[in-house]
Amino acid sequence: MPSTKTRVTLKEVAERAGVSRSAVSRTFTPGASVSASTRQLVESAANELGYKPSVLASGLSTGRTKLIGLVSNNFRNPFYLEVFDTFTTALQNSDLRPLLVNLTEDFDAERAQSMLQQYSVDGVVVASSTLPPQFSTAFSNAGLPVVHAFARHLENPNVDTVGIDNVTCGRLAALHLQELGYKRLSFIGGPQTAASTTDRQAGFLDVAGTDCPIFYADDYAFDSGFDAMNRAIANGTPADGYFCGDDVIAIGAKAALEAAGKSVPADVGLIGVNGMTISGWSNVNLTTFRQPVKSIVNAVIERLVELMDDPASPPRAIRFEPELIERGTLRQRH
């Protein structure tokens, strides 16, 4: 029942237990040398006083804080709520603490990096499919272990990445549409500058042909997908099979098709990417490529912990496969 307003310090515990401060410190340091009897003494004194070691103080001498910068620029896309949910619980389970950074115009990469250094974070997770790899290298150049989740997949990356290969994903999408008999394919991407848009488009065109019509949504929002599809419809010869570079965009696109009197999937087929929960709602029922969020998150953390132990470890790209979830926006195989 520590009703004192001021923090209990190690010194007070030491006095109460009748031992030195070192003894108290060692009791709370795994693997340190303390006899069973003093440990007993210290632990009961600590309990009575309600002692909690200060991370500020211990961080200062050990150089470790267990703080992980979790930086993202996707705070509007519902898929990322699932990403944040998974990351925060997984970090907590690894006894790490997420310091959240919302990248905006005001709070850019440089401020983020500077801030995270001031707080002596042990590592950084970048969670974004739109940011290019060089965004993350800025952190590693600053001496911070970093793993980029949902990043562009490269064979020889200069920063650690985990995610799916978006080029492959685009290719798979086109192949799948062709396989189901769709003839005139089209791609509706996210913002044109996004790394994932570029890659998914490249893979898609690789199969669908470079003359296939392309449209971009301004951001990962329903209305943007809606608008983009309307532009596609207004285009002379509309396609019958669309690959949308994101689920939210796909849902907006589907609404635009239906508003235009087209039936999905009878007239037009549609496939998205991400596999967010909402896509599975029975009134949405979107066929999509799921990103294995849990696996990706676990791999990110595992790798980050490795990197914190050995910062010189050469960068690796860990790849997972997107999983096709067949639902109602593509016609069935005949």
Next chain:
Amino acid sequence: MPSTKTRVTLKEVAERAGVSRSAVSRTFTPGASVSASTRQLVESAANELGYKPSVLASGLSTGRTKLIGLVSNNFRNPFYLEVFDTFTTALQNSDLRPLLVNLTEDFDAERAQSMLQQYSVDGVVVASSTLPPQFSTAFSNAGLPVVHAFARHLENPNVDTVGIDNVTCGRLAALHLQELGYKRLSFIGGPQTAASTTDRQAGFLDVAGTDCPIFYADDYAFDSGFDAMNRAIANGTPADGYFCGDDVIAIGAKAALEAAGKSVPADVGLIGVNGMTISGWSNVNLTTFRQPVKSIVNAVIERLVELMDDPASPPRAIRFEPELIERGTLRQRH
């Protein structure tokens, strides 16, 4: 171009600038006494070296970290992505840093509190409509300034709260349904134990009568709303006007109605709460009470800053009004 791997410290800056360590510290402390000339010296030395003051060290002596614990148990409800987006940007704009806590079975209130104390956070924001006020008082009892966002509204709270009055909201919902000519009202709440469910239900029954049928969704998920509505439909005398205690639940409920061949809003009317972006999608088009997230978040932070300056300041309950957004799930006023 600080290519050194190790941190630049204040001492090095002092040596380079040819001044004492105090001078450097004062240069970076707003309001401290430094002459223009030494400030100049220090600043250029700091820039050349790429000096960033360590929050660990300064926090240790000043007792302030600018860290704010942002704790929530709503990482599955898309509405909360908007909440997190707004909170993180607003905190960043106030030069505060969100340390995110995802409350789960494993990581409960006690662990959260203990953890936040170890990190010497300056304050805590609880963002949850399901947690009762006493959840937050645990933090203030521990000496941490805390403001509970989306909390139960009480006239004389013993912890600071900001949000709408859910009892009033329930009452408004019932009145509005009656006004539009709906005769047999019913309430579909979130989990029965949630503070907001209790309050919204109380207000609703206050107007609709205590004999009005009540159903609960197991959580804030589409399927749970879907199931709850199916139970309502299976109930002997189905209602024609529903108030759902959350948008996601309302969307699931609407899908269940349509799956059962009922037309919304012709046969049955439906109104939700929260006003999340998705509710405005044209293929959802849910009539709902919007929570003014921006205003709430700003008020929370403003109040929290006050509280950090004066922890003895007596608790206040700040109330905002829910805003009715009329869309397509209720019939029009005739």
Next chain:
DNA sequence: CAGTCTTTTGCAACCGATTGCAAAAGGGTC
């Protein structure tokens, strides 16, 4: 220029922990 008042500066103690080192204590053996 001496005298007074204000501003700036550096010293040194302190915030709350960790840790290398040497001394002290404990354990075995003969």
Next chain:
DNA sequence: GACCCTTTTGCAATCGGTTGCAAAAGACTG
């Protein structure tokens, strides 16, 4: 009990800053 070896313990320095205090420097007056 003397000896040696291992384990435990406390001292004191250290991590990177802040800040009260007194001395030094500057500004202003007559």
